[in-house]
Amino acid sequence: MRVLGIDPGLTRCGIGVIDVDAARRTSLVHVGVARSPQNLATHFRLAQIGDAIDEAIATYKPEVVAIERVFAQSNLQSVTTTMQVMGAAMLCAGRAGLPLAVHTPSEVKAAITGSGTAGKAQVQHMVARILGLEKAPKPADAADALAVAICHAWRGTGLQGARADGNINVSLSGGVSARGSMTEAQKQWADALATTRRKGAVDPRVQGRR
Amino acid sequence: MRVLGIDPGLTRCGIGVIDVDAARRTSLVHVGVARSPQNLATHFRLAQIGDAIDEAIATYKPEVVAIERVFAQSNLQSVTTTMQVMGAAMLCAGRAGLPLAVHTPSEVKAAITGSGTAGKAQVQHMVARILGLEKAPKPADAADALAVAICHAWRGTGLQGARADGNINVSLSGGVSARGSMTEAQKQWADALATTRRKGAVDPRVQGRR
Numbered sequence: 233m234r235v236l237g238i239d240p241g242l243t244r245c246g247i248g249v250i251d252v253d254a255a256r257r258t259s260l261v262h263v264g265v266a267r268s269p270q271n272l273a274t275h276f277r278l279a280q281i282g283d284a285i286d287e288a289i290a291t292y293k294p295e296v297v298a299i300e301r302v303f304a305q306s307n308l309q310s311v312t313t314t315m316q317v318m319g320a321a322m323l324c325a326g327r328a329g330l331p332l333a334v335h336t337p338s339e340v341k342a343a344i345t346g347s348g349t350a351g352k353a354q355v356q357h358m359v360a361r362i363l364g365l366e367k368a369p370k371p372a373d374a375a376d377a378l379a380v381a382i383c384h385a386w387r388g389t390g391l392q393g394a395r396a397d398g399n400i401n402v403s404l405s406g407g408v409s410a411r412g413s414m415t416e417a418q419k420q421w422a423d424a425l426a427t428t429r430r431k432g433a434v435d436p437r438v439q440g441r442r
Numbered sequence: 443m444r445v446l447g448i449d450p451g452l453t454r455c456g457i458g459v460i461d462v463d464a465a466r467r468t469s470l471v472h473v474g475v476a477r478s479p480q481n482l483a484t485h486f487r488l489a490q491i492g493d494a495i496d497e498a499i500a501t502y503k504p505e506v507v508a509i510e511r512v513f514a515q516s517n518l519q520s521v522t523t524t525m526q527v528m529g530a531a532m533l534c535a536g537r538a539g540l541p542l543a544v545h546t547p548s549e550v551k552a553a554i555t556g557s558g559t560a561g562k563a564q565v566q567h568m569v570a571r572i573l574g575l576e577k578a579p580k581p582a583d584a585a586d587a588l589a590v591a592i593c594h595a596w597r598g599t600g601l602q603g604a605r606a607d608g609n610i611n612v613s614l615s616g617g618v619s620a621r622g623s624m625t626e627a628q629k630q631w632a633d634a635l636a637t638t639r640r641k642g643a644v645d646p647r648v649q650g651r652r
Contacts, residue, residue, distance in 0.1 A: 275507075278529060279536030297485075312525060319488060319529025326489030 234261065236294035236330075237381025238285065239373045240302065240317040242268060245281045246377030249292045250363070252385035260363045262292055263374050274313070278320045285324040297325040298333045298384035300340060300376060333384050340376075343383035355379050444471065446504035446540075447591025448495065449583045450512060450527040452478060455491045456587030459502045460573070462595035470573045472502055473584050484523070488530045495534040507535040508543045508594035510550060510586060543594050550586075553593035565589050 239246030245268075249261040266284030268277035289297075299321055302314040325332045338348035344358045356368035356375040362382060369375045449456030455478075459471040476494030478487035499507075509531055512524040535542045548558035554568045566578035566585040572592060579585045 273536075273542065275532035275536035275542040277536070278533040282533045282537070315522060315525035316529030316532060319526030320533040322485035322526060323488045323492045323530040323533060326483075326485035326487075327492070332483065332485040 233296065233385060234292065234294045235381040235385050236288060236292065236297045237377040237379070237384070238297065238299045238321050239376035239380060240299060240314050240321055241373055242274070242277050242281065242313050242317050243270060244371060244373040245284065245317060245321075246371075246373035246375070247284065247288050248369075248374060248377035248379075248381050249288065249294060250378060250381045250385065252382075256386060258362055258382055258385060260365065260378070262288070263369045263378055264288075265371060265374050274316070278316060281317055282320045282324050285321055286328075289324065289328045289330070294330065296331045296333060296384065297321075297328075298335060298380045299325075300380045301334045301336045335380055335383050335387075339387070340379050340383040343386050344379050352376075443506065443595060444502065444504045445591040445595050446498060446502065446507045447587040447589070447594070448507065448509045448531050449586035449590060450509060450524050450531055451583055452484070452487050452491065452523050452527050453480060454581060454583040455494065455527060455531075456581075456583035456585070457494065457498050458579075458584060458587035458589075458591050459498065459504060460588060460591045460595065462592075466596060468572055468592055468595060470575065470588070472498065473579045473588055474498075475581060475584050484526070488526060491527055492530045492534050495531055496538075499534065499538045499540070504540065506541045506543060506594065507531075507538075508545060508590045509535075510590045511544045511546045545590055545593050545597075549597070550589050550593040553596050554589050562586075 233252045235250050235252065237246070237248040237250070239248075245266040246263075247266055248263045251259045251261055266281050268280040272280075288294075299318060302311060302318060322332060335343075341350040341355055342348040344350070344362070345354050347354075350358075352372050352375075356370075356372060359375045359378050359382065360366070360368040363378065369378060443462045445460050445462065447456070447458040447460070449458075455476040456473075457476055458473045461469045461471055476491050478490040482490075498504075509528060512521060512528060532542060545553075551560040551565055552558040554560070554572070555564050557564075560568075562582050562585075566580075566582060569585045569588050569592065570576070570578040573588065579588060
């Protein structure tokens with residue numbers, strides 16, 4: 233399965249494409265960031281971001297699009313803008329006839345690091361580990377786009393389009409370990425986590441127990 | 443000047459087109475509502491709404507697009523969705539290379555009725571009067587789309603695209619009467635308001651003074 237992950241943003245919109253095989257092994261296909269100049273009117277910036285998403289869909293032909301859901305934050309203007317980018321991105325996926333999944337930031341963090349409250353650096357680190365990259369993709373928006381794609385692939389939520397709200401939003405019950413027997417991807421994840429621990433990075437699951 | 447007004451919504455998206463001459467006389471070109479079925483996934487619904495807006499732009503060739511700005515309301519899901527529709531509509535305007543203006547609901551109401559707190563029925567009534575229609579366009583979304591188009595035309599805010607935020611959002615100072623000498627459009631508006639008063643409808647400007 234090929235997944236296009238999008239981390240919506242107007243100044244930087246992360247776009248990542250991964251392949252996932254039947255054993256849930258993941259590999260990097262493409263990662264990048266669509267940018268739009270801050271001195272341009274918002275609707276022209278949205279058009280530029282939309283064009284970049286269309287291009288990624290046309291070039292890499294994903295089977296599904298996964299977007300990170302934005303939540304209300306302290307900055308209302310920022311939320312408004314990001315919601316608009318999300319709308320533009322969803323329109324692109326819709327016009328391409330692709331199924332779409334929306335995952336919350338905590339779902340993404342939990343799928344990637346084991347903790348729904350993991351920091352950005354930790355997510356970036358794990359994304360690099362999972363995809364076998366030497367370094368974490370930069371900027372954070374690029375890594376976040378890959379993270380939501382991996383999250384979607386690993387959580388294994390099926391295609392949608394029939395559900396009235398159009399969003400897949402399955403609740404996370406116990407993280408990856410709840411999946412039953414350990415798959416290749418889980419081993420991959422466990423190995424990556426072990427490496428992280430060996431290097432002295434904090435395992436998110438033991439934070440607060442020190 | 444030809445203005446395309448949009449009242450963003452996923453179930454019903456109002457689309458109205460008006461012509462305004464140099465004397466600010468307004469006339470109806472087109473009014474309609476783009477609908478999308480509630481049992482369809484959101485991103486496919488956004489694509490349908492976007493297609494309808496593209497079609498209106500291609501058919502009626504407006505020189506500017508005016509959108510009613512959505513604000514935070516009690517229903518977060520509704521705001522989220524409407525913001526996404528707004529993003530999709532803005533992308534359409536941006537791809538068409540058109541200037542875009544965003545007006546708040548109170549700006550629209552004030553421009554159309556003289557009161558920023560006018561009710562829906564009053565706005566519908568005045569839209570019909572201003573455009574010389576026998577009946578108010580239904581549903582309310584259609585009338586609201588015309589209202590934001592009239593608001594934009596009458597407030598005379600210039601083309602934009604250079605401003606960093608991409609939105610025209612001039613504060614209203616004293617309503618239409620602040621424009622100086624009375625234009626044709628103002629007379630048209632004053633006549634419509636007088637007719638409304640004669641019929642016993644409440645003049646929004648005297649509300650609270652009874």
